[in-house]
Amino acid sequence: MNRRVLHIARNTFREAVRDRVLYNLIAFALLMSGAAILVGQISIDIERLVVINLGLTAVSLFGVVIAIFIGIGLVSKEIDRRTLYTILTRPVRRWEFITGKFFGLAGTLLVNTLCMAVGVFAALLYVSHRFQRADGWVLVALYFIVLQFLIITALALLFSAFSTPLMSAVFAFALFVVGCFSEDLRGFAAMAHGAEKWLATAAAYVIPNFSALNVITSVAHGQPVSGQLVLYNTIYALIYVLMALSGAVLIFERRNLK
Amino acid sequence: MKASGKVTIVAGLLLLGSLAGSVVLLRKIDRMRSHASLEEVLYISSPKALKRLSLGYDGLLADIYWTRAVQYFGATHSQGSEHYELLAPLLEITTTLDPHLLVAYEYGANFMAAKRPNGAGQPEEAAKLVERGIESNPHEWRLYYNLGFIYYMELKDYPKAAAAFSQGSQVSNAHPFLKVLAAQMAQHAGDAEMARMLWTTTYESTQDHMIRANALAHLRALRVDQDITAMEERIEMYQKRTGKLPESFADLIQSGLLPGVPLDPLGHAYKLMDDGRVEVRTPDDLPFIEKGKPLGYVPPKVPKFLPSD
Amino acid sequence: MPAIEILGLEKTYHVGFWRKQAKRALHPLQLTVAEGEIFGFLGPNGAGKTTTIKMLMGLVFPSGGTARVLGGSISDPAVRAQVGFLPEQPYFYDYLTARELLEYYGQLSGIPGQERRQKVKAMLERVGLGEAGNVQLRKFSKGMLQRVGIAQAILHDPKIVIFDEPMSGLDPMGRREVRDLIEQLKQEGKTVFFSTHILSDAEALCDRVAILHQGQLRGVGAVAELTANVQGKIELIWSGTTAPAALKAISAELHVSGDTVRAVLAEDRQESALDILKQSGLRLISLTPVRSSLEDYFVSQVGPDKISAGAGS
Incomplete structure (x- = not known):
């Protein structure tokens, strides 16, 4: 990979770590251990279910909040504080900056998610005393969650390339919520008529598809995830990231840094 | 000094390409997960x-x-x-x-x-659902109507259907027809006329296009059955009078038994068969008919009442 | 080949909610900076200096015109590698130490590993931050940050150095150090282009200056050339406690202190002033020509109304 992209990514990761982003892991650890102990008091059947549901949901929400707030801060903070001036006046291209920021944040989220995954599995081990074959599907669910983070990060970058931090956060969060219901949205679109149908369909296809990336419930019930879905979701997420980043580059390339 | 043209072109192409790619994949994923979610x-x-x-x-x-x-x-x-x-x-x-x-x-x-x-073939569960609805909305005559409808059409429990209709008729603003339905229930239960009244009420009182289309298909089927029953009576009369089957509707018209060539609810002329039966021309478009189906007719797996889209 | 050629750069900002209102931040500007010179870019706050520099650095896109740096375009990374830039009131990643920051910038400028470490170390010494190299920048004072800013601008040994208000916010000692550093850069053969609204700095340092006011170029040339055309002044001192009315009318300044009176007036009024004094029987103590400064020239171009008047960002 381009070396400057790598340097920017590394510095972004360093920024996140030094800004104590990873402290959220403490809250997560407390949540998981509390849940594991409490649920242990209930019944055998449901405890795995609760640990997986709660664990994966927490991983997802913590990560989404981090992705949005840091993702937004990345570019707009650099513009606000004018730290960008001394970067872009070096032999760094604007697209390299955007790409580097993306990889830096993606790396941060990946490390964060890995730590959380260890926590989830530790809690699972605590409640059921041994790992089961079905626990493998939890890994797939975690993988899908990471794919979600990648999409959100790219979107946060896209918004912060042209909007204020607050508006960017609002946009990104709204898209996340709407994206969770994107399959329903395509359902709505299919039921509409005329011009509305075209508009709704277009919107429904542009909105990120988080529905298919959320398999927490079925995984908690030990249901397998088809290999084809893993493949399609992976390609979809990568393509979506590429789309959002291309948009961010297109906008940022033209932006006046006042 | 200006935004780089090369970057713009590359990013623009990537944007369009990935947009197209994401739509293709979404369609694949949706097809795969039609009911997964x-x-x-x-x-x-x-x-x-x-x-x-x-x-x-x-x-x-x-x-x-x-x-x-x-x-x-x-x-x-x-x-x-x-x-x-x-x-x-x-x-x-x-x-x-x-x-x-x-x-x-x-x-x-x-x-x-x-x-x-x-449908799902779960009339008891459906009745329970509607009963819960009545608990939450005791002033909605439609729900009593729906309950009576289930009892009448699917469970064939006419006393309960009558009870539901008469309860509903006491709700203020109730459709006046509920009273009629309740009163006629004892006398005409099981009649085609009763069914027609019910489907008509469903058709008129709903806003949902799927329910409406379903009701309309049932109403059409009732009319086809009625038409064919009437025509078969005339054919029988013709046969009694002349000792042979009519060769075409023209024979019936000439003998004054029919005023003209009858049309089905979709506007197609009925067919008079050699053996004296009457058939519809497009049985697939007329689901739920009892009479007028060609010999050995296999209906499509799904009744085609949905508006074609 | 000139170091910097500004060929009709102009900028119009669209302001207001609907971006309908056009605001001219810079009228088409022609300017050439020769290689190896120290060039001062002067003007009151809001004259369009920073806008010009940002366009020059490719941070803001011009509404018209172009600029060439070392004969190439600033959008070419190879050209940017030859330019060092210090923005106005710089702010840096405050979670990094000075050493880490310079390391990072060195990486982005493409300085290879071993050389980079040496350069960073030498640079920290050069700007007097040898001791503070491992302190996070959030603990730095404003003056120290300015030093870091200068260090990052010259770290990669650029041919051209562009400073936006390098002396602002510094104490007299700090300003002195920056001045010395700019002199050193010139000795090293670098071209220095800096903006300032502090005229004495420019007068002391610059080979040539340009004066910008309300987005328009008001003058460009060597300091001596510019001041030569300003009408000279003389200072008259005589004994007495009042000034004759006729003399009052032609004086630019008039002060009475104890039993002497001091008046400043235009050179060409000298004869008539002496006549008035003679007629009034007042005794002349001294007559001295006043050397005209860059400030006089500046005021003559920009107007004495105020040095901080004007529009723009």
Whole structure:
């Protein structure tokens, strides 16, 4: 990979770590251990279910909040504080900056998610005393969650390339919520008529598809995830990231840094 | 000094390419998961818990589940599948989240209660759903109507149907027809005329296009059956009078038994067969008919009452 | 080949909610900076200096015109590698130490590993931050940050150095150090282009200056050339406690202190002033020509109304 992209990514990761982003892991650890102990008091059947549901949901929400707030801060903070001036006046291209920021944040989220995954599995081990074959599907669910983070990060970058931090956060969060219901949205679109149908369909296809990336419930019930879905979701997420980043580059390339 | 042209072109192409790619993949994923996301309702053991979890946004969530129910039924129906396992839980969740969503009960009465392949074939569950609806909305005459409809059409429990109609007729603003239905129930239960009245009421009182289309198909079928019964009487009279079967409708018209060539509800002329039977020309477009089907006719797997789209 | 050629750069900002209102931040500007010179870019706050520099650095896109740096375009990374830039009131990643920051910038400028470490170390010494190299920048004072800013601008040994208000916010000692550093850079053969609204700095340092006011170029040339055309002044001191009315009318300044009176007036009024004094019987103590400064020239171009008047960002 381009070396400057790598340097920017590394510095972004360093920024996140030094800004104590990873402290959220403490809250997560407390949540998981509390849940594991409490649920242990209930019944055998449901405890795995609760640990997986709660664990994966927490991983997802913590990560989404981090992705949005840091993702937004990345570019707009650099513009606000004018730290960008001394970067872009070096032999760094604007697209390299955007790409580097993306990889830096993606790396941060990946490390964060890995730590959380260890926590989830530790809690699972605590409640059921041994790992089961079905626990493998939890890994797939975690993988899908990471794919979600990648999409959100790219979107946060896209918004912060042209909007204020607050508006960017609002946009990104709204898209996340709407994206969770994107399959329903395509359902709505299919039921509409005329011009509305075209508009709704277009919107429904542009909105990120988080529905298919959320398999927490079925995984908690030990249901397998088809290999084809893993493949399609992976390609979809990568393509979506590429789309959002291309948009961010297109906008940022033209932006006046006042 | 200017934005780099090369970067713009590359990023622009990537943007368009990935947009197209994402649509293609979404379609693949959606096809694969046609019901996957819905199956989660099977894990929701307590719709009440879901209502609490919705943090007060239960109205919105109900709308989402309602859309899912309609989608699910529409998609399953058009695929020709006879399995509607998820319809009952979807409707139950919908009505728990928003007990005032009347159209959901109406749906239950029409499609959950109906026999397969036109519905889920769960009339008892449908009746329970509507009864719960009446508990939450005691002043909605439609729900009493829906309940009576299930009892009459699917469970053939005419006294209970009559009771539901007469209860409904006491609600203020009730459709005056409910009183008529209740009164006629004792005398005309099982008549084609009774069924016609019911379907007409359903047709007139609903806003949902699927329920409406279903009612219309049933009304058409009733008319076809009525038409053919009448024509068969005339043919019999002709045969008695002349000792032979009419060769065409013209024979019947000449002998004054028919005023003209009769048309079915879709506007096609009926066919007079050599053996004296009357057939419709497009049996696939007239689901639910009892008479007028060609000999050895195999109906399509799914009754075609949905508006073609 | 000139170091910097500004060929008709102009900028119009669109302001207001609907971006309908056009605001001219810079009228088409022609300017050439020769290689190896120290060039001062002067003007009151809001004259359009920073806008010009940002366009020059490719941070803001011009509404018209172009600029060439070392004969190439600033959008070419190879050209940017030859330019060092210090923005106005710089702010840096405050979670990094000075050493880490310079390391990072060195990486982005493409300085290879071993050389980079040496350069960073030498640079920290050069700007007097040898001791503070491992302190996070959030603990730095404003003056120290300015030093870091200068260090990052010259770290990669650029041919051209562009400073936006390098002396602002510094104490007199700090300003002195920056001045010395700019002199050193010139000795090293670098071209220095800096903006300032502090005229004495420019007068002391610059080979040539340009004066910008309200987005328009008001003058460009060597300091001596510019001041030569300003009308000279003389200072008259005589004994007495009042000034004759006729003398009052032609004086630019008039002060009475104890039993002497001091008046400043235009050179060409000298004869008539002496006549008036003679007629009034007042005794002349001294007559001295006043050397005209860059400030006089500046005021003559920009107007004495105020040095901080004007529009723009």
